[in-house]
Every structure is written in structure tokens, then in C-alpha cells.
Amino acid sequence: MKLSQKLIKEKTDPFFNQWTILKEVIENSHRLRDSKGQNAMSNGIILYKNLLQQCDNQVTPLNGQERLMFIEQRPSNYAAFRQLDELFAEMKKLIASKRVQLKRLEE
Template identity: 55%
Template structure:
């Protein structure tokens, strides 16, 4: 599948909708200081990695936020930490912007 087909709203929105649901749950778990937060964060990390994989194309450098690898490593190393949750939330937010920008770029190239 071409990158332009992978980056359509129909293809990428499910990742972000799923994250929004998880983020609300994780936020509530943090407020209650519930140990279940680690399990939910692991699921969020896996979702983010799937998003990165989905948006990759062997012909170009992978789509990823600035310092994305280091930031993801921090999240993976401390999934129960509130700062890690905020970082993962920011990574999703930045990916959404990057994908939108890439969509525009690909559309201009096709014209």
C-alpha cells in the first residue's frame, strides 16, 4: 500500500480515537493512583508503536516527532509515571500534526 493511502483519515483516525479513550482511562487511573495504570500505559505504548509502523514507508525516513525515539524510550522505561503518560499523549498529538502535514505534501506532489 502506498504511503498516501496509509495516511488517509480513514486509515489513521482509529489510532487516535483509540488513544483518546485510553488517555481518559489512564488519566482517571492516575488520579486514583491505581496500579492498573501500568497495564493501560503498556497498551498505549503498543498502540503508538503500531501507529509508527503503519506510517512507515521503506522509501522515506519514518514519520516521527522530534526526538521521538528518546521520548518513547523514556515512556517505555517508566510507564507508571505521570510524566510518561503526558509524554505519550504529546507524541500522539505531534504524530497527528505530522501526518496531516504529510498528507498535504503528498497531495501537492500528486497534482
């Protein structure tokens, strides 16, 4: 399957929709200082890795691997949550940019 087919909205949007739900759970758990967000954070890490696979690891944020290692080492840390949220935001922008580039090449 070509990269352009893997980056279509229908293939990538579910990852971002799921992250929106997980993000709310994690934010609430940090605000309430309970441990319910730990499972959601683990699911968020898996979701991010699946998104990278969907994109064939050809679309990755700057220092993405190092940042992911930081997140995996400290999943209960608020800074790790913020970093994961930033990775998702950057991926969304990078995917949109790549879509535009690929569309221009196809024309």
C-alpha cells in the same frame, strides 16, 4: 502500498480514537492513584508503535525514539504518560501535514 495510502484518515484515525479512550483511563488512574492505568499505558505504548509502523516510520516526532525509550522505562510515571500523549498529538499534526504535502505532489 504507497505512503499516501497508509496516511489516509481511515487508516490513521482509529489509532487516535483508541488513544483518546486509553488516555481517559490513564488520567483517571493517576488522579485516583490506582494501578489500573498500568495496563492501559502498556496498550498505549503498543498503539503508538503500531501507528509508527502504519506510517512506515517516515513520520516521526522530534526525538521520538528517545522519548519512547523514556516512556517504556517508566510506564507508571505521570511524566511518561504526558510524554506519550504529546507524541500522539505531534503524530496527528505531522500526519496531517504530510497528507497536505502528498496531496500537493499528486496534483
